[in-house]
Amino acid sequence: MNADIVYVHLETVSNLILSYGVSLQDFAGALPRVPNHLLLLTPVDLDDEVDPHTGFNVISGSPAVAAYLTDSHITTRKWIDFAHAPYLDEVTPNEVAQLLYLGHAYTHLASPFYYKLQNDYVYLDLPDGTVKTYYRHLNQFYVVLNRSLKRHLQEKYPDLRFLFRRRSLIQNVDPAILRQLEPLFIDGALLSFEHVDIRQRQIHIPIWYLNSHFKIMNDDWQNTDQEQVAELIYDHDQKKWRLNILKPAAFNH
Structure with missing residues (x-):
C-alpha cells in the first residue's frame, strides 16, 4: 500500500x-x-x-x-x-x-x-x-491531523530549501481550515502526497472524496468511485495555508 x-x-x-x-x-x-x-x-x-x-x-x-x-x-x-x-x-x-x-x-x-x-x-x-x-x-483530532500532514509533506520533500531557494519551515494548518473538511470526512476523504504539485512557490495537496469503502491492501482506492473535490494549498511566500474547493456539492451532502 x-x-x-x-x-x-x-x-x-x-x-x-x-x-x-x-x-x-x-x-x-x-x-x-x-x-x-x-x-x-x-x-x-x-x-x-x-x-x-x-x-x-x-x-x-x-x-x-x-x-x-x-x-x-x-x-x-x-x-x-x-x-x-x-x-x-x-x-x-x-x-x-x-x-x-x-x-x-x-x-x-x-x-x-x-x-x-x-x-x-x-x-x-x-x-x-x-x-x-x-x-x-474532537478538536484534538485536528491538532493530530495537522501534525500528520506536515510530517508527510516534510518526508516527501525533506529539503524544502532546495525547492524554495532558502530555509523554509512549514507553518501549521489553521484548525478552522481543517474543520472545513469535516463534511468530507463523514463519508471518507483521502489526501494524496504522491500527487502533490508544486508550482509558483505553492504546494498543492489534492483531496479525494471517497464514495465507497476504503481498502488499504493496495492502491484500489484510485479505481473506486471517487473524485478530487478540493486541495490544500500552502503558499510559501505568505506562509499560509488555504483550502481550494473544486466541487462544492461534495461539501453540502
Whole structure:
C-alpha cells in the first residue's frame, strides 16, 4: 500500500476517527499532555502489571506511558486512558465486558467515554493497518491531523530549501481550515502526497472524496468511485495555508 496518503473517516456520534497514514507518533506528539494511566485492551500479559479488579494490564505514570507510546518493538496497541487508579475498583462487570468487546471487536457497545475512567481517548490498531481513535474532544483530532500532514509533506520533500531557494519551515494548518473538511470526512476523504504539485512557490495537496469503502491492501482506492473535490494549498511566500474547493456539492451532502 502507498504510504503517501492520509485517509480519514469520521463518525460524529461517538467522535470516532478511522484513519490510515496518521501515525502513533503524530497522535502522541500532538497530545496536550501524556496520560497518567493506560488500561491495555490487548491480550493480558501476566508478566506485566495486572489490575486485580478488571483483569487488564495497566501502565501507570507519565514516564511509563510515554515509554509505551514510543516503544518501536510494540506492533499492536489497543488502550484506553484513565484518570485515577482507585476508580478502577468501581468499574462494573458490565463495563468490563464492554471494554473486552471494544478490544476484541474494535467497536463500542456503549459510549467509549466512561465516567469512572474519565478517559479522553481510545486507541485501537486494527488488523488491516488502519487505526481507530476516539476523542472526547474532537478538536484534538485536528491538532493530530495537522501534525500528520506536515510530517508527510516534510518526508516527501525533506529539503524544502532546495525547492524554495532558502530555509523554509512549514507553518501549521489553521484548525478552522481543517474543520472545513469535516463534511468530507463523514463519508471518507483521502489526501494524496504522491500527487502533490508544486508550482509558483505553492504546494498543492489534492483531496479525494471517497464514495465507497476504503481498502488499504493496495492502491484500489484510485479505481473506486471517487473524485478530487478540493486541495490544500500552502503558499510559501505568505506562509499560509488555504483550502481550494473544486466541487462544492461534495461539501453540502
